[in-house]
Amino acid sequence: xxxxxxxxxxxxxxxxxxxxxxxxxxxxxxxxxxxxxxxxxxxxxxxxxxxxxxxxxxxxxxxxxxxxxxxxxxxxxxxxxxxxxxxxxxxxxxxxxxxxxxxxxxxxxxxxxxxxxxxxxxxxxxxxxxxxxxxxxxxxxxxxxxxxxxxxxxxxxxxxxxxxxxxxxxxxxxxxxxxxxxxxxxxxxxxxxxxxxxxxxxxxxxxxxxxxxxxxxxxxxxxxxxxxxxxxxxxxxxxxxxxxxxxxxxxxxxxxxxxxxxxxxxxxxxxxxxxxxxxxxxxxxxxxxxxxxxxxxxxxxxxxxxxxxxxxxxxxxxxxxxxxxxxxxxxxxxxxxxxxxxxxxxxxxxxxxxxxxxxxxxxxxxxxxxxxxxxxxxxxxxxxxxxxxxxxxxxxxxxx
Amino acid sequence: xxxxxxxxxxxxxxxxxxxxxxxxxxxxxxxxxxxxxxxxxxxxxxxxxxxxxxxxxxxxxxxxxxxxxxxxxxxxxxxxxxxxxxxxxxxxxxxxxxxxxxxxxxxxxxxxxxxxxxxxxxxxxxxxxxxxxxxxxx
Numbered sequence: 001x002x003x004x005x006x007x008x009x010x011x012x013x014x015x016x017x018x019x020x021x022x023x024x025x026x027x028x029x030x031x032x033x034x035x036x037x038x039x040x041x042x043x044x045x046x047x048x049x050x051x052x053x054x055x056x057x058x059x060x061x062x063x064x065x066x067x068x069x070x071x072x073x074x075x076x077x078x079x080x081x082x083x084x085x086x087x088x089x090x091x092x093x094x095x096x097x098x099x100x101x102x103x104x105x106x107x108x109x110x111x112x113x114x115x116x117x118x119x120x121x122x123x124x125x126x127x128x129x130x131x132x133x134x135x136x137x138x139x140x141x142x143x144x145x146x147x148x149x150x151x152x153x154x155x156x157x158x159x160x161x162x163x164x165x166x167x168x169x170x171x172x173x174x175x176x177x178x179x180x181x182x183x184x185x186x187x188x189x190x191x192x193x194x195x196x197x198x199x200x201x202x203x204x205x206x207x208x209x210x211x212x213x214x215x216x217x218x219x220x221x222x223x224x225x226x227x228x229x230x231x232x233x234x235x236x237x238x239x240x241x242x243x244x245x246x247x248x249x250x251x252x253x254x255x256x257x258x259x260x261x262x263x264x265x266x267x268x269x270x271x272x273x274x275x276x277x278x279x280x281x282x283x284x285x286x287x288x289x290x291x292x293x294x295x296x297x298x299x300x301x302x303x304x305x306x307x308x309x310x311x312x313x314x315x316x317x318x319x320x321x322x323x324x325x326x327x328x329x330x331x332x333x334x335x336x337x338x339x340x341x342x343x344x345x346x347x348x349x350x351x352x353x354x355x356x357x358x359x360x361x362x363x364x365x366x367x368x369x370x371x372x373x374x375x376x377x378x379x380x381x382x383x384x385x386x387x388x389x390x391x392x393x394x395x396x397x398x399x400x
Numbered sequence: 401x402x403x404x405x406x407x408x409x410x411x412x413x414x415x416x417x418x419x420x421x422x423x424x425x426x427x428x429x430x431x432x433x434x435x436x437x438x439x440x441x442x443x444x445x446x447x448x449x450x451x452x453x454x455x456x457x458x459x460x461x462x463x464x465x466x467x468x469x470x471x472x473x474x475x476x477x478x479x480x481x482x483x484x485x486x487x488x489x490x491x492x493x494x495x496x497x498x499x500x501x502x503x504x505x506x507x508x509x510x511x512x513x514x515x516x517x518x519x520x521x522x523x524x525x526x527x528x529x530x531x532x533x534x535x536x537x538x
Contacts, residue, residue, distance in 0.1 A: 133407055133479055141413050148444045150410035151532055152490060154502045155478040159490045162472030170470075170515040215490075216473040264492045264502045269470065 002284035007099035008241040008248035008400060009362045011043025014231040014355070016195040017347035021118040021228040028059045029073050031115035031230050036074065039232035044245050045109055052080035052101055052110030054094035056351045060119075080107040087136065087386025088298055089256075090114065091231075091354035092393035096254035098235040108237055115230035116350030136387070149262055157300065158223065160263040160388035162215040165303040168270035169217065172318035176217060178325055179302040180208035182337075183221055183344050185329035186299070190341025192331055192372040197227050197347035208302075222302040222344075229349025231359055241400065249362045249380075253287070253396030255280025263388045271311055273392035274383060278312035281381070285396035289313040292396070293376040294364055295335070296357035298385040299342040308383055309337075312394070331372035339364060339372050354384040358395065365399040409481040412530055418445045420459055425531040428523045430464035432497060433457040443499035464521040465538065466495040471505070471513060493519055493535055507536040 013035050015023065026034065032055070040047055053076060055066050062069040067081035080101040084090040091114060098110035130139050137155045139146045154160070169176070187203045190196035203221060211220040241248035257273035257280075260266045268275075282289060289312055297308045310320040314335075327335035340346050340360040343353045361380035363369050369377075382395040414422045421444075424431040433442040437454035441462075448455050471491040477483045478490075489505040505513075506522050518538040525531045 128405055130407060132404065134410075139410060142415050144444050144446070146410065147412045147414070147418060149502050151412050152502055152504050152534075153474070153478045153482040153485065153488050154490055155410075158476075159472050159474055159478055162474075163470040163490070163492055166472055167470035167515060212475070214474075214476050216475070218472075262502065264500050269492075 003096070003099055003251055003254060004103060005250040005252040005398065006238045007102040007235055008238055008250050009095065009233055009397070010236050010241050010244040010246055010248055011039050011045065011234040012232060012359045012362055013038030013042055014195070014359050015117070015229045015349070017197045017227040017229045017349060019197055019225070019227055019347070023117065025118045025120040027061060027119055028115055029061050029069065031117040032059065032070060032113050033074050035113045035115055035230045035232035036111045039111065039113070039234050043234040045234060045236065047075070049109045050076045050078070050111050052078050052098060052107035054082045054084060054098055054110060054112040056084050056090040056114045058114055058116065058351060078107070080110060086384070086391040086393065088300060088351065088354040089384035089386040089391040089393040090351050091358050092382060092384030092395050093256065095233060095235060095251060095358055095395060096393065099251035099254070102235060102237055108240060110235045111232060112235065113230070113232035114351040114355050116352050117228055117230055145262060154262070157388055158215045158218065161301045161303055162218050163263055164270050164307065164389060165217050168303065168307065171270065173321065175321040175325070176209060177205050178321035179222060179306060180205035181324055182302045182305045182329060183208045185333065186338045186342040186345045188330035188332070189339050189372055190345025193340050193346065196341040196345050197225055198341065198345045218301060218303065224300050224343045224348040224353070227347030227349050229347065229352050231349070231352045231355035233355065233358060233362070238400070247366045248400035249365045250398045250400055251395060252398045253281040253283070253285030255284070255394045257392045258390060261387060261390050266389070270307065271317065272307050272389040274308045274385070274394070275311040277383070277392045277394040281394040281396050282313070285398070287379065287396060289381070292379045292381045293336070294339060294361070294374055294380050295337045296339070296361045296380060296382045297337055298354060298357055298383045299338055299344050300348065300385065302344070304385055304389065305337065307389070308385070312381070312383070331374060336374055339369065339374065357382050357384065361395070361397050365397055407481060411526065411528060417447055421445045422530055425523060425533055426525070426529065429461055430521060430533065431459045431461050432499065434460045441497040441499045443495070443501050462495065462497055464495070464533070466493045466519050466535070468513070468515055468517040468519060469494040469500055470515065473510060489513065491535065501533070503533060503535050505536065506534050512537065
C-alpha cells in the first residue's frame with residue numbers, strides 16, 4: 001500500500017525572499033505562470049507536457065474555480081486539478097497528491113505552485129475585507145471560531161502556538177534555551193543562503209531570549225518573518241524523469257493528519273498530528289527517522305520544530321529539548337534541520353513558505369545547495385504544518 | 401488603499417443551535433450538550449456529537465468549574481480591538497466534565513498562574529445582551 005516511489009520531483013523555481021519586493025509588481029495569476037515557467041525550464045520539460053496542476057488559495061483574481069482559471073491562463077489541458085486549503089501544509093500536500101495522481105496513471109507532469117508577490121495598485125480601491133484584520137481566523141457567522149474564539153481575542157497564530165509551548169514546558173521542563181538554539185542554529189544556515197532574508201545576520205540563543213516577548217513564552221525571534229516570494233515544483237514519472245537534467249527526487253513516503261482547527265480542541269495538545277503523519281510517511285518509505293540525512297521541518301515558530309522533532313520520532317516525548325541541546329541543527333551539523341535557514345531564517349512567503357522546505361529537500365538531494373550542500377544527501381524528511389498545528393503533512397524523499 | 405473602518409471588538413453571533421448556551425450564560429448558568437448515544441459531553445455546541453456523530457444531544461446544566469489546561473499572556477494585542485485588555489491571559493480551561501474551552505482569565509495575578517489551577521466562571525455581561533464565560537481562580 002502507498003506510494004511506490006515512481007513519481008519524482010525533477011525541477012523547481014523559487015524567488016528570493018524579500019521583506020520589500022524589488023521585482024516588478026505582478027498579479028497572482030501572472031506570478032503563478034512565471035513561477036511555473038521557471039520550474040519547467042529548470043526541469044527541461046515543455047509546457048505542452050503539463051497535464052496536472054496543484055494550486056492553493058492564493059489566486060485572488062478568482063475566489064472560485066482557481067484550477068480552471070489557471071489552466072485557461074496558462075494554456076494547460078489537465079487531467080488532474082487540485083486546490084489545496086491546508087495552509088502551511090499545502091506544499092507538502094501538493095507534492096504527495098501529484099505523486100499519487102501520477103502513480104495512478106491519471107497524468108504525467110504535474111506543476112505545483114504558490115505565490116506571494118506584491119500586486120500592482122488596483123484601479124479602484126478594494127472593498128474592505130475583515131480578513132485584513134482577522135487573517136486566517138474566520139469571522140463569518142456560524143463559524144465556531146467566530147463565535148467561541150474571536151470574542152476572547154484568540155485570533156491568528158501567536159497565542160495558540162504559545163499555549164502549545166506553555167503546556168509542553170510545564171509537562172517536560174523549562175529549557176527555553178533549547179527553543180532559542182533552534183532559531184540560532186537555523187540562522188547559521190540562513191547565513192550560508194544568499195536568498196535568505198536574514199543572510200549575513202547571525203544570532204545567538206541569548207539574542208533570541210533577549211528579544212521582546214510577544215505572547216508568553218514566545219519571543220519575537222522565535223516567530224517567522226513574512227516576506228514576498230513564490231515557488232513552483234515539477235513532479236513527473238520516474239520514466240520521464242530519466243530524460244531530465246537533474247538527479248530525480250523520488251517521493252517514497254507521505255502522510256497527512258488533521259484533527260482540529262483551534263488548538264483548544266486538539267485531542268493531544270501539546271503533542272501534535274505530526275506523529276500520525278510522520279509514522280505513515282516513514283512506514284510507507286520503509287525507513288526509520290534515524291535513517292534520514294536531513295530534515296526540513298515546517299517552522300512557523302521554534303516550538304513547531306521542537307514538537308515536530310519529538311512527534312516525528314527523532315527522540316521520545318519530552319526529550320526534544322535535550323536532543324536540540326545535544327545536536328548542531330545547522331547545515332554543517334550532525335542533525336541538519338532546515339538547511340536553507342527555515343522560515344525563521346529564510347522568511348515566510350505566505351503559503352510558499354511551506355514550499356521552501358520541500359524545495360530545499362529536493363535541492364539538497366539533487367546536490368545543488370552550493371555553500372550549504374550536505375555531504376550525505378540521499379534521504380530527506382519534510383513536513384508541512386498549517387493553522388495552529390492543525391493541518392499536518394509529511395514526506396520522505398529519496399535520490400534516484 | 402481604501403478606507404479601513406475601525407471594527408468593534410468581535411462579539412458572538414449565536415445560531416439557532418447555539419442560542420440556548422448564550423441564553424443560559426445571561427442567567428449565569430452553564431449548560432453543555434450531552435450525547436444520548438455515547439454519553440460524551442460536547443463543547444462547543446453543535447448539531448451532532450463529535451465522538452459518535454449522533455444527533456441525540458440534550459442540554460444539561462453543569463457547575464462550570466474546571467482547571468487551567470494551558471495559557472499565554474499576550475503582550476501584543478492579537479488584533480487592535482484588544483489593546484484595552486493588555487496584557488490578556490488567554491486560557492484553555494478543561495471543565496470537570498472533560499471538555500475544553502477558550503476563555504480569558506480575570507482577577508488573577510500572573511505569578512499565581514500554573515497548569516492545574518482550579519477555576520470558576522466569571523460571567524461577563526455585555527451591553528448587547530450576550531454574556532462571555534470568563535474564568536477566575538476558585
